[in-house]
Amino acid sequence: MNKDHAMxxxxxxxQENSAFxxxxxFLVADALLSVEEINALRKETIAIFxxxxxxxxxxxxxxxxxxxxxxxxxxxxxxxxxxISTVIRDSLFHERITGILSNIVSPNLKCMQSMxxxxxxxxAGQSWHQDEYYIPTRDRSLIxxxxxxxxxxxxxxxxxxxxxxxxxxxxxxxNDNNEYADVDTVDVTAYSDQMIPxxxxxxxxxxFNGYTLHSSRRNKTTDCFRTALVNHYMSAESMLPWDQDxxxxxxxxxxxxxxxxxxxxxxxxxxxxxxxxxxxxxxLRIKANDL
Ligand SMILES: O=C(O)CCC(=O)C(=O)O
Numbered sequence: 001m002n003k004d005h006a007m008x009x010x011x012x013x014x015q016e017n018s019a020f021x022x023x024x025x026f027l028v029a030d031a032l033l034s035v036e037e038i039n040a041l042r043k044e045t046i047a048i049f050x051x052x053x054x055x056x057x058x059x060x061x062x063x064x065x066x067x068x069x070x071x072x073x074x075x076x077x078x079x080x081x082x083x084i085s086t087v088i089r090d091s092l093f094h095e096r097i098t099g100i101l102s103n104i105v106s107p108n109l110k111c112m113q114s115m116x117x118x119x120x121x122x123x124a125g126q127s128w129h130q131d132e133y134y135i136p137t138r139d140r141s142l143i144x145x146x147x148x149x150x151x152x153x154x155x156x157x158x159x160x161x162x163x164x165x166x167x168x169x170x171x172x173x174x175n176d177n178n179e180y181a182d183v184d185t186v187d188v189t190a191y192s193d194q195m196i197p198x199x200x201x202x203x204x205x206x207x208f209n210g211y212t213l214h215s216s217r218r219n220k221t222t223d224c225f226r227t228a229l230v231n232h233y234m235s236a237e238s239m240l241p242w243d244q245d246x247x248x249x250x251x252x253x254x255x256x257x258x259x260x261x262x263x264x265x266x267x268x269x270x271x272x273x274x275x276x277x278x279x280x281x282x283x284l285r286i287k288a289n290d291l
Contacts, residue, residue, distance in 0.1 A: 001163055008032075011096040013103040021104045024163040025212035028198065032096045032205045033147060041149050044087040045116060045227055049075060054084035058279030072225060073120040076181070077280040082114040082231075082258075084277055089258075092231050097145050097205060098261045104207070105141050106235035108262030112242065112254065113232040115280070120225050125157050125216035127175045127185035130166075131232065132210035135242050141235040142210025148200045149227035156226040157219040159198040162191045165211040179217040186213060210234075236264045248274055 005020040008029035021027050033041075044053075046068040051059055056078055062071065082088040091097075092111045101109050113135065119125070132142050152158035175185035188195070191213070198206050208214055219226050234240065239253035248254065255272045 008100060011099055013100055018104055021207070021209070023165075025165040025209040026161050026163065026198075026214075027100070027104070027207045028200060028204060029096070029100060029207070030201065030204045032100075033094070033203045035203065037094075038149055038203050040087055041091065041147070041229060042227065044085055045118065045149065045229075046072070048078060048081050048085055048088075048116065049118065053081075054277075056084070056277045056279055058281075069120075072118045075279060076119055076123055077115050077117040078277055079115050079280055080113065080275050080277045081116045081229075082111075083273075083275065088114055088116065088229065091147070091229060092258055093260050097147075097231075100205075100207060101143065101145065101233055102261050105143055105233065106237060106262070108236035108264065109233050109260050110236045110240075110257040110264065111231055111233045111260050112240055112257045113275075115230045115232075117228045117230065118225055119157055119216075119219050119227070121219055121222050123157070124181035124218045125179055127177070127180035127182040128162075128188050128213055128215040129172075129182075129186060130169055130211050130213055131208075133169050133172070134245070135210065135232060135234075135240075137210065137234045137238045137240060139235060139238040140209075140211060141238055143233050144206075144208050144210075145231045145233065146206040146208065147229045147231070148202050148204045148206070149229060150225055151202050152198070152200050152226055152228065154197045154199060154217075155219075156221050156224045157216050158200070158226070159206055159208075160195050160215050160217065161198055161208060162188060162194050162213040163196065164194075165209055166213065167211070169211070170213070180215065185215075188213060233260065236262060236266070239266070244275070
């Protein structure tokens with residue numbers, strides 16, 4: 001594996017980048033967003049968690065005197081912030097991001113999910129998983145665009161990736177590692193010498209495939225947040241049989257999507273608006289009831 005081929009320079013995907021993504025399931029684009037764009041996202045994050053952009057299920061009433069830091073420290077993440085924030089919604093269309101996605105996924109692209117992580121000091125991370133376990137696409141085109149709003153380091157809980165894409169969804173087992181918030185995980189002991197931390201500077205974007213094993217560890221700092229916005233995309237040619245683990249009625253093609261590039265071959269089906277923003281529970285129990 002030539003790690004240099006993971007780096008997308010100046011937003012332009014080279015042949016080496018494409019081959020690397022196909023083989024190893026991730027790419028990193030440094031400085032893809034400008035300082036101004038990152039500052040706007042940072043400001044918006046505070047407004048969203050203050051409840052100033054609209055209702056978020058689970059967000060507690062805000063005491064107006066509380067500092068932004070004290071408010072953010074209470075939470076880990078909000079799912080679907082793009083439903084209430086135009087700044088986050090605009091980020092889905094970021095040209096340098098969709099340019100890369102058009103190259104490695106499809107010129108026709110839709111987004112079905114956003115997640116805004118704050119992960120303050122001491123907060124646990126996300127256990128090993130493959131995103132396609134949660135968000136099934138029919139053509140395995142799912143991809144996360146993970147925008148570093150703060151610098152992400154090993155200490156504050158950056159992403160970890162196991163390069164390579166297992167060609168199948170790995171079974172989930174009980175998690176007993178307190179680095180992670182979740183009750184379940186993937187048993188990755190066979191890959192323990194292959195895990196790499198993806199340390200990036202604010203403004204970088206990490207792209208990872210829905211089959212790529214990834215996780216993030218506890219934020220071990222006492223004073224740093226690790227804020228990141230993750231937008232999930234897939235090819236518009238594929239249907240999306242996603243019922244959110246039974247939260248939504250079973251469907252062969254969830255149409256709560258936003259077309260961000262190209263054409264939507266299923267446009268005739270129309271669009272729905274069923275997902276609403278909610279606070280990610282600190283301990284995630286999705287699909288893990290029997291563990
Ligand atoms: O940012 C994190 O801590 C985890 C992100 C993640 O697992 C995901 O986007 O699928």
